[in-house]
């Protein structure tokens with residue numbers, strides 16, 4: 001053995017020690033992330049949180065827990081939030097009294113209804129309302145969806161030949177349900193009558209408005225540049241709470257739906273916060289109110305300057321591999337509506353993981369989660385999911401932590417991170433989404 005050889009062996013030994021060290025630290029970081037994701041999942045899906053129903057103290061507890069995670073990661077609370085919490089006010093309306101005299105005729109209670117978030121009001125002048133007539137020959141539903149877009153108070157007189165339609169609408173709107181509170185809310189009056197004008201009106205109404213306050217949890221990662229082109233990574237942390245008991249279990253734990261998405265958002269926040277900040281700013285969001293009607297995301301969409309939101313990746317149910325696609329894959333809803341999903345698929349770094357188009361376009365998953373609240377404004381906003389069509393744990397008491405495949409969740413998180421990281425460079429522009437097409441096909 002000569003000297004050179006000795007030195008070589010020393011260097012080699014040093015190198016292999018370094019190699020060993022980096023190997024160990026790589027795995028310990030990997031394990032640390034995995035155990036963090038695992039503890040997020042086991043906490044959010046625990047029986048203690050009673051299924052995280054909207055309005056429950058347990059949902060509030062979960063909100064504060066997620067806010068604390070964002071704080072520890074070093075995210076900033078956005079200006080419109082307090083300690084990472086953005087208020088979402090929901091109201092459900094219960095009618096206590098109504099009466100209507102139209103053109104001198106008293107209208108019976110089952111022939112009219114009023115929509116709107118008003119506690120009590122009286123209208124005595126036809127000048128205050130815009131009038132629409134649905135005549136004998138008109139298509140009720142066509143007129144209905146057109147009128148629905150109008151942002152001012154109005155009255156609709158529906159010809160009695162549409163009695164069956166009217167009754168259906170009446171029944172549907174009499175069902176108590178939550179809506180986003182809108183302080184400037186207008187009202188609409190729907191009357192079944194053959195009157196064709198309003199000469200005089202005396203309408204009075206008393207409602208009970210029951211308010212529920214829930215909170216979105218939002219953390220902001222400021223950008224390395226001055227651009228305002230913001231990205232959103234989101235999921236929802238609310239679930240169904242206590243539902244019909246099966247074998248003595250009545251807690252809908254929502255481990256897959258959508259604790260898995262929340263764990264991913266927290267983990268993505270951690271990954272993007274490490275090292276150099278991306279060139280574009282990011283909101284990491286855990287929405288509330290999704291299960292009641294994507295209310296949290298609708299609230300955020302009405303709060304932010306939509307011009308500044310460049311894209312949104314929503315994460316819905318990535319708890320275990322999809323039955324049809326198998327492991328190491330996920331699908332993206334609204335795949336063909338913008339360039340973003342294809343670009344994510346192309347950017348996937350590993351040669352094992354793949355992003356696919358949503359295989360269940362007929363289920364309209366694209367419009368059924370929080371991404372829809374932003375997509376409808378033309379923003380490329382998609383959901384990443386591995387939900388399976390025939391998943392029997394969906395919205396059931398057995399959506400439990402035990403079903404989750406942590407390795408799979410980690411792989412999906414890594415794939416979202418790796419495929420969108422290059423998109424956070426200023427040179428990438430995702431364009432707009434073709435929301436009106438509303439279908440993948």
Ligand SMILES: [Zn+2]
Pocket residue numbers: 236257258290316317
């Ligand atoms: Zn969900």
